[in-house]
Amino acid sequence: MVGKKRTFIIVGASLAGAKAAEELRERGFDGQIVLVGAESDRPYERPPLTKDYLRGESDRGSNFVHEEGFYAAHEISLLTDTAVTALDPVAATVTLSGGTELGYDRLLLATGAEPRRLRVAGADLEGIHYLRTLADCELLRDRLRGGARIAVVGAGWIGSEFAASARQVGHEVTLIDPGAVPNERIFGAEIGSFYRDLHARHGVDLVLGEGVESFEGDGRLDRVRTSSGRAIECDFAVIGIGVLPRTDLARDAGLGVENGILVDAGLQTTAPGVFAAGDVASAWHPFYGGQLRVEHWSNALTQGPAAARAMLGETVRYEHIPYFFSDQYEVGMEYSGYAPHWDEVVFRGDPASGEFIAFWLCDGRVVAGMNVNVWDVSDQIRTLIGSRRTVDVPTLTDPDTPLGSSVDIATSRS
Ligand SMILES: Cc1cc2nc3c(=O)[nH]c(=O)nc-3n(C[C@H](O)[C@H](O)[C@H](O)COP(=O)(O)OP(=O)(O)OC[C@H]3O[C@@H](n4cnc5c(N)ncnc54)[C@H](O)[C@@H]3O)c2cc1C
Structure with missing residues (x-):
């Protein structure tokens, strides 16, 4: 006898949600996947919306996470223009904007974030x-x-x-x-x-x-x-x-919420079978030893699939070192790490030249690094951060010494 197929529901059809759905199929999940999104478009990436697409340099189609036929081809039920209006984690059901109730075996909340509104006089004016x-x-x-x-x-x-x-x-x-x-x-x-x-x-x-x-x-x-x-x-x-995490659904359902939906290192919320990922998730970060909510593309890209693996029962320990990128005029940069405070910022290369790496140091260790118009170094920067070892600043800042040697010569004062 064939057992009843399981249903996994993903709320939020953007980068984290779409990549989670993809990962479920990649890992061989053959149950139902319902991807529910409040927007009219299929999942798309937001970075081009302040860059090339905004300037009219790229076409609409290049923004989407997947080709148009992807969801149907992978038997993912994509419900656009549909919001999940309520969650009952005890009954394991969600209610859709049309009133339909759906039961789930696993649920992923990938509801993202929304712009913080400026509430001053005249804030409602057109324009x-x-x-x-x-x-x-x-x-x-x-x-x-x-x-x-x-x-x-x-x-x-x-x-x-x-x-x-x-x-x-x-x-x-x-x-x-x-x-x-x-x-x-x-x-x-x-x-x-x-x-x-x-x-x-x-x-x-x-x-x-x-x-x-x-x-x-x-x-x-x-x-x-x-x-x-x-x-x-x-x-x-x-x-x-700035943005605020979209936590209403989780909060109304009684899930733990504090600057985002609280999840453990395995991306599980305080409700069994309910996970969260992307901009909305405040995840326990084993490397930093605290809750961390990251509002960047790379986090949504990797945390969505990690949550999918957790939904499938795999042991997940999400400890990706935060990373983001930004392009402004002729300056492209990548920033790796997390530095709520630091002792000093040191430079490898002259900022005036427009090509340099900046390192944020705390107790002699690199806690964040930003490469500006210098490429293919962010893995090394993350290794430096992950090593937690004290670095030799003259070596670190000497453009003629390979960046990797800063890790090798890192002393063990730690
Ligand atoms: C203009 C712009 C430019 C950016 N540029 C960069 C960049 O250069 N580099 C970088 O690292 N990051 C950048 N980011 C950030 C990055 O895009 C986000 O981190 C990423 O989109 C987060 O993905 P997400 O899937 O977690 O959430 P979101 O993209 O916020 O998507 C959440 C989705 O869930 C839907 N939703 C919410 N509630 C419900 C509900 N109850 N029912 C159904 N659907 C619901 C929303 O409508 C939305 O579509 C940029 C963001 C913006 C807005």
């Missing part, structure tokens, strides 16, 4: 935009066709990349951020200054050290008023002030 979805990007892409004066609020990744792309296609851009330099919290002053100068060189008007007091206009946005009272006239504004 104030956020950028998270393909639809958001396409609206902005259309707006970038005519000449425009754009106020970008927030010099984090989304704001900085949007500002760079808008300049590259010829618009006037003012970038506003309360920090002294872009991405100050992650990078500190030195690398932050590198990015500040990069934007300035490309003609961005930087308004740093100031927040937004209000948006002004009659029905539609005319100007942004900063905390010092300065008025920035603009045709529209784009706000990038």
